[in-house]
Amino acid sequence: MYKVKIYVTLKNSVIDPQGSAAKQTLETMGYKEIEELRIGKYIEITIDESVKNVDEMVNEFCHKLLVNPVVENYRYEIEAGVKQ
Amino acid sequence: MYKVKIYVTLKNSVIDPQGSAAKQTLETMGYKEIEELRIGKYIEITIDESVKNVDEMVNEFCHKLLVNPVVENYRYEIEAGVKQ
Numbered sequence: 485m486y487k488v489k490i491y492v493t494l495k496n497s498v499i500d501p502q503g504s505a506a507k508q509t510l511e512t513m514g515y516k517e518i519e520e521l522r523i524g525k526y527i528e529i530t531i532d533e534s535v536k537n538v539d540e541m542v543n544e545f546c547h548k549l550l551v552n553p554v555v556e557n558y559r560y561e562i563e564a565g566v567k568q
Numbered sequence: 569m570y571k572v573k574i575y576v577t578l579k580n581s582v583i584d585p586q587g588s589a590a591k592q593t594l595e596t597m598g599y600k601e602i603e604e605l606r607i608g609k610y611i612e613i614t615i616d617e618s619v620k621n622v623d624e625m626v627n628e629f630c631h632k633l634l635v636n637p638v639v640e641n642y643r644y645e646i647e648a649g650v651k652q
Contacts, residue, residue: 517618520612526607
């Protein structure tokens with residue numbers, strides 16, 4: 485099986501309200517050393533080994549559903565030969 | 569500066585409605601080879617280099633705010649000497 489790990493992050497130009505709120509909360513707890521905090525999505529997908537072009541499939545998943553290209557970037561890693 | 573990457577995932581025993589919905593949608597698009605799809609959080613934090621024990625700080629962030637230990641697991645990586 486293939487194990488795919490996708491990291492979806494907001495583009496730098498995009499405001500991250502969730503990340504800002506978490507940063508602010510940690511600062512009120514006394515953590516003043518945080519320069520920046522951004523929250524994105526981490527997606528793990530297990531794909532059957534019969535698939536010939538996993539790269540192509542993963543990019544289609546991202547373009548069709550998992551990533552909003554207007555505000556998000558993504559990168560991914562593919563691990564082959566994974567036991568279930 | 570330190571760049572910290574935190575991967576927060578739902579525990580295997582926990583149902584992932586968001587992941588299931590995405591898997592189902594992709595299946596209706598014709599992608600039948602997906603065994604499993606799980607969605608978690610990917611958090612990037614930039615921390616000032618003055619901090620002595622980054623490991624300790626990151627674990628405190630997770631325990632106090634960023635991770636729900638009842639249903640989530642987390643792992644992290646720390647990169648030192650990162651330019652802003």
